[in-house]
Amino acid sequence: FSLDLQKSNERNRVPDLVLTKSLDRETIPVHRLVLTATDGGRPSLTGTMELVISVLDANDNAPQFNQSVYKLQLPESAAVGTLVARVNATDPDEGSNSEITFTATSFIPPSGRDVISINPNTGEIHLTAALDFEEVSIFDFRIEARDQGTPPLSSHCSVELEVLDVNDNAPEVWVTSLSVPVPEDASVGTVVALLSVSDRDSGANGRVRCWVWPASPFGLEATFAGSYSLVLREALDRERVSEYEVEVRAEDGGAPSLRGRRGVRVPVSDVNDNAPAFAQAVYTVLARENNAAGAELARLWARDPDEAGNGRVSYSVWEGGVGGGWRPASSYVSFEVRAVDAGEPPLCGNATVQVFVLDENDNAPALLPPAGSAPEPGVGVAGEAWSVGAGSGWGTQWAWAAWGAPAGQVVAKIRAVDADSGYNAWLRYELWEPRGKGPFRVGLYSGEVSTARALEEADGPRQRLVIVVRDHGEPARSATATLSVSLVEAAEAALAAAAGSSSSSSRSSVGVEMGGGAASAATNVWLVVAICAVSSLFLLAVVLYGASRWAPRAAVLSGPGPTTLVCASEVGSWSYSQRHSRSLCVADGAGKSDLMVFSPNFPLPPPGPAAKDSQPEPSALLDT
Incomplete structure (x- = not known):
């Protein structure tokens, strides 16, 4: 600032405060000045006044x-x-x-x-x-x-x-190419799909690693940055796994890491690599006989795990298989069944079928003739039933039984066979006639006709028995045998048995063995004969004693030695008698024993008058 004095008169001056430079409020916002006025006296006097000058702001500064x-x-x-x-x-x-x-x-x-x-x-x-x-x-x-x-x-x-950047983006997986289905015979290394993997993040957040989940025959191979190939690492088997659902998973390197995934469906196409296979190598089939033609015996099934034509199976009986064809009369047959698929080339499998024919009761019991050839009509042997009449069928059978025969003595045996098997061939014998309590009975399973009690004269001279032979089939089949039993004296029965035995022996070089029942019957007969012989000897002794006392001398009735009666039986017993006459002792049971009468070589008695007058008789074979 400066003062500019202006004179208004000689005594008064007006000072003007003049701005000599521009102001800057931002530098000095207030100016403080002191104005001093001095007079011209001696000493001069002064007066002062303070001036405060505030600088007003002007918008001369930009922010x-x-x-x-x-x-x-x-x-x-x-x-x-x-x-x-x-x-x-x-x-x-x-x-x-x-x-x-x-x-x-x-x-x-x-x-x-x-x-x-x-x-x-x-x-x-x-x-x-x-x-x-x-x-x-x-x-x-x-x-x-x-x-x-x-x-x-x-x-x-x-x-x-x-x-x-923040790891806020998961990796993304894209399938750019897919070659499906994959044949199950594809080689290892086959490319199945091409994939692209990306992560929008940067740095470690964008670095991605990939793998296949779950474990499968497929793997990943990196081709170039962000691109992968899904390739086959192992051989495929469609029959085990027909389709794979795999995931290609990607994980970035962020913290925490994020994952992305992409599912890939890989179907496996079929190749005819499996032959039809039967559930069993050998099938056992039980078939009833008399089946009609076309009847189903069994149902076989062969499994081929291939699909479509490769798994379509046709069946045939293989002519070159085991068994050599069907034998209708056989109870067993074996053959092979071949199963062939429709693949290219076709594959086949075989199974053996064993057929066992189950018996049906389609055969009635057949009556058998007695052992050996039949004798002349009307002639029979005790213990065997003989047929009278011609032809192959059974006529009336004849047998003889002695009066007084004890209970249980075997008179005859009915023999029959059944062409069936098992229960169908198991025979039982039943006495059909006469009904009630007759003198005879039949062994249920042996067919032996035996006395049910001791035979009496009241039973008559002849008994007609009708015997039914049945099997155990369902329904049961039967055959009927007629047996005529003549009741005679023990001697007649023995003679008939001896004749039958001699006739049977002359027709066979080997003797026919008696059954257990016949042996038992023979033992019983010998017991009766022994009792009779003892009684006869006792009676003869009494007579001889009386004659010797009352007569001067009895005539000699026999040769020089005592005549011995020897009887052979199947049980191996020997009996002899000192009677002075030849007698015949036979079994009236089964007539299969040979009877021979001979004079044994026993020591001769002392010579006497009777011995001198008599001549020894040679051994003789007695036929009656």
């Missing part, structure tokens, strides 16, 4: 940012509303000239306008939308600071907002 460029970083996972930064601008002016408003402009990319907002009064930058590193990784924009002066002044700063 200024504390830095021209703001470089910011924010993770892409930052939430909406997050305070990104606060910009600061100052204006040395005062009043409205220093009031600053902030505005964000010039966004690159333009989408940043929707993501970033700034408070016009405070300069705080906030996040108004979610960030996505994969979409925009850097936002560039300018912030303008403008005061409220007239005219308003403004300034600008630049902001660079870098979006930091």
